[in-house]
Amino acid sequence: MSSTFKINPQIDLNISSIITPFAAKNIQGLSYIDKYLLAIDTSLGYLLKIDPETNNTQILNPENTEDFIGITDLAIEGNTLWVVKDNLVYFCQLDNLKLQTFLSLKYPINGIAVSESTLYLSCQKFGYILVYSHKLNQEITRFYLPGIGQEKMTIKGENLWICDDIEQSIYCLDRATGSVIFNVLTPFEHPQGLSFYPELGGGEEKLYIAYANEEPFIRDNPNVEPNFELDYRDRTFIHPLTYYYNAPEKYALSNGYLIEMSYVEELAPLAEFNLNKVEWRIALPSETQRQQIVSIEPIGVPFTEEVIDGQRVAVFKFEQLKSSDRYIFGWKALMRVYSIKYQLTPQDVENCPPLPPEFTKPYLTDNDNLAMDTYTIRRAAQEAIGTETNILRQIYKIRNYVYDRLSYGIKPRIDPPDVALERGVGSCGEYLGVLLALARLNGIACRTVGRYKCPKHPEIIGLPQEPEFNHVWMEFYIPGFGWLPMESNPDDIVETGPYPSRFFMGLAWYHTEIGKGISFTTVTSQNVLLTKETVPISDLAINHVRYRVLGELSPLSN
Known part of the structure; x- marks a missing residue:
């Protein structure tokens, strides 16, 4: 299997493209209108109009936010806004936002997409995407849900695009048959909505994903001692998904990051020892379809390289190591990393x-x-x-x-x-x-x-x-x-x-592939391998692992 996607060797970076709408607490669902993104805050009932270029945020329904609390997805067709809440489908005109009931189902509806007279409704509990005729007000057909979570939807051309909050995935379906064409992982957990957004100047449309969950943080509370305590807060934002689908080789890549990883051993023995002609081997990051090595350099002590079963390994050599010695040694790697999902x-x-x-x-x-x-x-x-x-x-x-x-x-x-x-x-x-x-x-x-x-x-x-x-x-x-x-x-x-x-058959961008099928670290003294029964490596040194995310990589090219 070979890497065939194209990337700028000069590493074209975006520092961050996260959109954080003001006052938003829990965005569920996403759509596009004019030059703006439209989103529902299900907790507050806000229908939000968001400028992705500036984060400028406007509440479009200031007088009836309570009617929109609990809505989980939305879609726009012409001047009509469609939304789903519990087991009901509502619609209204964008110029008055007075919700009217369209239909009721037996189970809760999680997502909705609309194309002309056709409605697509996702229902996790039922396990199907239901396809309805708006004009006939009846079911036309149904498709199996591709994942196991709550799924939100949008339409682009002949494809139905779905995000699944548990699967952390985006699926591209043929909306005529419901068959999955490909799927990719999202860089963040709990995707809650998606929409395509036309690029300025007529470029390729961006696929924006809305995320919502809770995050822990350290709260400074002056009324207690000690004053720092663990708490949780809502976290919601919007972020563009980039992807590359290689149909012949049956894999898909999504959002990439340039990261720096450092692995260092600090010699700090727990017992007395004296070792001669020591070779300390530490596996190096692998070159794969989703992980590309830009550079590797030593930390503390120079190393030579070996290849063991196709894997690169750093070899640190010491004529003598005593329990009183102190060294730090290791490597620092600069890598392009992507999420990958195989389509077999x-x-x-x-x-x-x-x-x-x-x-x-x-x-x-x-x-x-x-x-x-x-x-x-x-x-x-x-x-x-x-x-x-x-x-x-x-x-x-x-x-x-x-x-x-x-x-x-x-x-x-x-x-x-x-x-x-x-x-x-x-x-x-x-x-x-x-x-x-x-x-x-x-x-x-x-x-x-x-x-x-x-x-x-x-x-x-x-x-x-x-x-x-x-x-x-x-x-x-x-x-x-x-x-x-x-x-x-x-x-x-x-x-x-x-x-x-x-x-x-998938890995997220944050997985670091190192030393496939070989030992990560080995130590020999005078060509004799140290083991847990002789001198355990954990008794010799403390390892330090550090990452730095340096930025988002530019979108992949098909």
Whole structure:
């Protein structure tokens, strides 16, 4: 698989293109009128007219805001405004904004889109997009919802565009058949509305996405001691989505960022030691379809490079290391990163070729304490796939099987997969161990990928951000296509399912791919590998991980 999209090698950056309407609390739904965006604040009942160039905000319904409280989406056709609230569809004229009931359904309606005499209504509880004739006031047809969350809609040409708040995704559908053409991840969580907006000068239309959720913050409260306390506040804003869809290679990219990542080891041993001819290896970021390396430079101590199983590794060499020595050493990488979503379907892999023989030893065997010979894991491997023979459906069923049986929790150490599965609670590493074991026992080649995620704040430009934990996920191999990503635990967010598929064959911009299938850090002394039983690396040094988001990358070119 090759990267074929075009990007300016000079790195054309936007500092930030976030629109923050004044006084807005919870934007639900988005539309376009004249040179403005139209949005509903469902909590306040404001119908907002927003200038995306200046953030200038106007309330269009100052005398009847209560009528608009609870509205979840809107659409404009001519001079008519259509909105949905609970299980009702309303309409009104833009020059008087007096809502009139059009129809009532059995279940709550989440989203609406309008094209001439046709209404598209999304209903999460019902599981369908209902297509209605405005003139006949009756249902014409219905489509399955592409995701599992509440979905808002807009129309562009012959396509129906949908955002899903749980899936963190935008879907492009053929509005005649309801079939998904492609989907992409959004850079922020909880998308709540979308609309196309014509560019000034007749350029390509921008796709704006509205977001709404709560965020934690440290509140300064002078009436308590200590005066700082944790609190939550509403956060809502609008941001343009950029995307690139490569149909032949079956993947789609969305919003990119230029980020700087630094990884540093601080030599600070916990016990006495004396090591000679030390080589300290630290994996370097990988070059992938969604992650492009601009530059890598050493921090503290120079390094040489090696390539291990196709992965770049920095090698720091010390003639002698003593417990009294103090060093900092590591690397700093400048990277272009994008979100990626692969568009492979089960039908695409029905007749895939056999797995290459050289994949058997590294990717199908128990080479990482996976407990693949235990009764617990072998039985789980059989139960997980049942009678399924399609490789893509198999790995999807394995993921759901693990999600049904594990809940997320962090512990001081990582236990083997059989212990984690019997306990029912696991960290990302333990989720990963179970997934690897079940997949390999079913003949699906897979490997560990990680190692860190940038904090999810791309709007914080230029300031250092430090992740609290490291993180691992996996890649599985489809013969004839290649490696595909699958998250370990972040999609396990709904008790007993259904589970979102945002990170099944997808990664967000904040995932940093480092050292695919190899150890992230190893230390040898006189060519002897240090292990947990000899001298644990964690007893030798403290690691420091730092990110800086430097700006948004210019839109991708098809």
